[in-house]
């Protein structure tokens with residue numbers, strides 16, 4: 001077959017470019033993974049090859065009534081018409097599987113064979129049995145039917161029907177289980193897509209190792225990880241990954257924080273809820289950057305990837321700094337913390353033009369004798385329609401500290 005030769009150098013070049021585009025557009029770091037790059041390149045090449053083969057086949061057969069199929073010369077990947085993929089492509093499309101064994105031919109089309117006395121109809125026991133065996137091939141892929149197809153097995157109608165019934169109920173049960181499983185992983189915010197993103201970060205060397213979960217809240221799951229390296233910036237030795245939950249229910253209640261924020265207003269209405277979650281992560285990133293500029297003690301942003309925000313770890317040797325809620329402070333430190341929080345609110349308002357909007361002892365950490373602000377995804381500008389309401393609320397929860405300071 002000279003087909004492979006006809007895949008010209010320019011084609012190879014364009015393949016390479018399109019693959020690198022694909023990688024560079026969204027997953028910049030992926031280019032560092034030689035294996036992934038090679039696999040994608042090969043995949044793209046195979047698809048181009050199949051494409052070319054199709055064209056050759058068409059040209060070869062022309063309008064001829066008898067056509068010759070080039071199917072067996074195709075690469076392993078079945079031919080795909082579209083490049084439709086949002087994030088990951090399901091490469092395992094098996095619409096036409098050239099390697100699938102042919103089903104045994106059971107009854108001829110006309111419904112009977114033979115002549116006169118020797119006529120055999122489609123109701124014949126043996127024929128029916130073979131037909132039933134062949135129909136087992138239509139069971140769901142996860143049902144293991146053995147190799148009865150190849151050994152001239154004859155299934156009676158009764159046996160076949162109860163097998164079919166069992167298969168259907170199994171399928172329904174498995175669907176229910178699967179649903180539950182998917183849901184529960186989504187509850188932990190590490191659904192398969194998220195896991196893949198996290199894996200890619202490790203694979204790209206941004207992270208050395210993901211160690212474990214620090215906290216699972218209503219809206220996010222926070223992981224501790226050892227930092228790796230990024231080209232443009234240093235990555236701290238210890239980082240956290242804040243994974244915003246991809247379950248949507250919590251975010252529905254909170255969209256007023258972002259819907260009325262003029263920074264995100266235009267984009268909000270056009271997005272589906274899944275993409276809105278990414279906005280939360282983005283919002284936290286922007287707010288943290290502003291805060292860092294104003295020298296407010298807070299985590300430093302390392303990287304944002306969809307709904308995963310990587311930032312510096314507040315704590316030491318895998319031990320996160322305690323929340324103000326949990327830390328036992330002496331009266332001096334307590335007073336200190338009080339005035340620090342007061343100052344932080346002021347800085348946040350005046351320098352960053354922000355209202356925290358969820359300021360509480362749960363969202364402040366005590367580290368190296370300082371109060372650190374975290375969890376600012378919902379922070380908004382004072383001009384936000386609810387800005388002053390949230391500021392007042394912050395103030396109220398802050399005065400809880402005031403009472404404690406007064407009491408000590």
Ligand code: ADP
Nearest residue numbers: 215217218219220222240299312313314320375
């Ligand atoms: P949520 O929106 O789920 O409340 P937070 O940002 O408040 O998310 O994080 C949840 C918990 O994870 C915090 O209470 C804190 O203990 C821990 N945490 C979050 N960010 C950091 C960080 N940068 N360093 C150390 N611990 C962190």
Ligand code: MG
Nearest residue numbers: 217362363375
């Ligand atoms: Mg919080």
